[in-house]
Amino acid sequence: MAKKTKLPFSMMPASWGLKGKSRAIAEAEYYYEGEELEKVLAEINAETDEDKELAVAEVEFKQGKLGRTEYEKKVAEIKKEPYVNVLKLDVNPENAKAGYMELDWNDHFVKFLHNNGYTGKSDEDVVNKWFNDVCRTVLVQEIADQDYGLQEQTNERTDVVKRKPRATGKDKTSNPS
Numbered sequence: 001m002a003k004k005t006k007l008p009f010s011m012m013p014a015s016w017g018l019k020g021k022s023r024a025i026a027e028a029e030y031y032y033e034g035e036e037l038e039k040v041l042a043e044i045n046a047e048t049d050e051d052k053e054l055a056v057a058e059v060e061f062k063q064g065k066l067g068r069t070e071y072e073k074k075v076a077e078i079k080k081e082p083y084v085n086v087l088k089l090d091v092n093p094e095n096a097k098a099g100y101m102e103l104d105w106n107d108h109f110v111k112f113l114h115n116n117g118y119t120g121k122s123d124e125d126v127v128n129k130w131f132n133d134v135c136r137t138v139l140v141q142e143i144a145d146q147d148y149g150l151q152e153q154t155n156e157r158t159d160v161v162k163r164k165p166r167a168t169g170k171d172k173t174s175n176p177s
Contacts, residue, residue, distance in 0.1 A: 035063050053078045073106060082109035084127075103127060
């Protein structure tokens with residue numbers, strides 16, 4: 001919320017000698033307070049437009065105006081990076097094996113998938129093909145893990161690590177004292 005001031009900042013003697021960034025900071029502190037001041041100061045201290053947007057998003061997150069997932073998506077958008085997130089995971093109460101996942105993604109993620117060979121009639125088709133591949137990969141890993149150690153045992157041991165039996169008695173090559 002902007003402060004109610006009677007005099008413009010330039011009329012204040014304290015402003016007369018200030019220039020550049022220090023003047024902008026003093027002027028912001030003169031006119032603003034609270035969240036607005038934080039945003040303006042973040043913008044002043046930022047080097048690029050992207051830094052300004054990121055700083056404002058961080059202030060909004062700290063103030064509770066953005067939730068964590070909203071903040072993470074906004075940061076990815078500002079940085080033009082791929083973003084995907086699981087919003088909801090639910091199970092069918094009538095069939096524990098059935099369920100669904102609700103995903104959220106940005107256009108940069110779809111472009112990333114296109115660049116990696118995924119195609120489809122819509123963004124949803126492209127993301128669905130990717131998600132199916134992820135699920136297949138998990139399934140293949142799970143099958144491989146279930147088989148580990150359960151192979152039929154034979155008399156011949158094929159252990160990778162083999163332990164040599166300890167030598168008993170004195171070593172024949174040692175010199176007597």
